[in-house]
Amino acid sequence: MNVDAPAALDELRELIKAGGAARYPEVRPLVAPLSGADLAAAGRLLARLDPEEVLREHPTTAQVQVAITGHGTLSTLVAPLTGQLARHGVLARTRVGDFDGYVFDLSDPAGGIRAGEADLTLCVLDPFVVFDEVPVPWRPQDVEKVLAEKLALISGLAAKFRTGARGTLVLNTLPLPRRFSAQLVDHRSRALLGAVWREANARLLRLGEELSGVAVIDLDPLLAEGVAAYEPRTGVYAKAYLSPELLAEYAREVAHLARNRVGRTKKVLALDLDGTLWGGILGDDGIEGIQVAGTFHGEAFKAVQKVAKQLGSQGVLLAAVSKNDAEAVGQALREHPEMTVREADFVRVTANWQPKHENLARLAKALNLGVDAFVFADDSAFECGLVRRELPDVAVLHLDGDPAEHVDRLLADGWFDVPELTAEDRSRTEKYRDELDRADFLHAFDSIEDYLRELKVTVRLAAAAPADVPRVSQLTLRTNQFNLTTARLQPPDVQALLADPRALVLTIRSADRFGDNGLVGAVFARHEADGVHIDNFVLSCRVFSRGIEQACLAVLLDHARETGAGAVLGTYRPTAKNGIVRELFPRFGFERVDPESADPADPAGSARYRHDLTAPLVRPAHIDLTADLERASA
């Protein structure tokens, strides 16, 4: 990529010296394109900034608290992690535990590094967790025994940790450096060591599947890229048991988890066509001339297409944005016999001669998403530069050079990584395409009322069932606009609310003449002595402006009155993105109440509201509404 790294680092140095924390918003565009040694250098510089000072200057900065613990020396992880998170516009607040303190740190989440409060707790595991306790001389059976003990210890710690901690616990597999396997001179034992080691790693990986709130990073794919697991001098003399290069790659993976926690996972992959999705130029070479399979370059582009299709099947919205003739593009996508990605795989194919940033902005508006949800990939330096300049919030991937390398570059930053997929993800492209049809339908009506009547909206409001937990959590993580307090909830958090008799978690499902929207929103409330408190209300951007929020609030107010509550109280906490719900409460008859005392943990300034329930809220006539707030008996 054409990035002037020395210039970016100089500017970063200058920025930190001149303004420090005050100029933090300028950091992301500077470090986003950096990698390798340059990013490490940026991380060391950024680690000098006091995150608390940054938050005082810019209270709405996205931030994650990371508690770091493990077996070896781990302070060296802070700089790469700070750099990687800064690339995604996320401020790192890190605490590093004492050397070899993981048993203590995980069993007492309130003590030491206060792992219980952290968004992410990294328990960094290395081969010496095991080999420090293997006797000398040793056989594979000795290693197997220690592995079994450590696995039991770690699973016990993980299971216990989840009960006292709000964040995600991040574990990792153990690399097996050659310096251990080569100590066994017979190949039979060496193979056995490899087998017991991998069995232990497989059990570790399964912990992530068995325990919600636990994520396990598989280091093998990172090592397979040619990164050394261990550096002997820093290992022996400084007890840094994983090499600095491996820690840097590990930090990259952790940053993807962190980005998801703060709702910054990307949602759309916008792809150029000529030179990006296929080889050649459709306008010059014709349908028969473009390369999508068979030839050397054709195979490289086929691999890119397979990855695009694979991502699309998991809820990533694919869009094509190409300077091309629309008819020819449609024909190529429909009729080329060897094309892997077809028209139906895209949420929209835009082929025209408009500037790409305008096409991207228009698409974002039609999908009701921010442009910061977009990743844009193009082989042209000109197009990439223009989009970078006009839409700095779009992540731009310049896929230049050999197309064989494009797949790795497309996947390098885990733009779309999530903790787990939900049923909604599988059909997302279809749902958004319906949404674009709805927008066209809207243009055919004179008034919004006529449109809503003809749209035939049905809404079902119901107490959340255990099966809804992953999707409800995902809504709090993905939704940035209609999100009253932006309280991000992991699946265990939602699970805990379902078990709380005072808490009320309501799911919102909607449908209309164009199809089923699925589970599109949630209300989080709880019964208190002074009334029903709305802790949060989230609604997918796909179903805004249809009166769904009014219908749901009306049901909640009626429910509060019927259960004898004196009032309904709610909070709005402003973020950079949720301005759309700033006036939600006053619009529906809530009165602003002054906070009893200024909350120091809430520098952004929340607004609190109260509805005294004297007059019911009207349910919109155009919505066919059913409500079932009774919780299914546990």
Add this chain to the structure above:
Amino acid sequence: MNDIDDLIGLVRDELGLDLTAEDADRDLDELDGWDSLHVLWLITVLERDTGGRISLPELIEARSLQAIYDLAVKR
């Protein structure tokens, strides 16, 4: 790397520490923002710059930037 000022400049620029020529002989613990683990980064940079191998234990035990410079360059 030609003299101690180059090393001070390197540490100042790369780690964002506020250093002057007077800090060459100060104990590393007295330098604002210095962390003992910075030597793990420094050894890579110094070895690349000088083309020679440096003893990490000796580098860890060096108490000032001048001592680090002597160890890396003046041998």
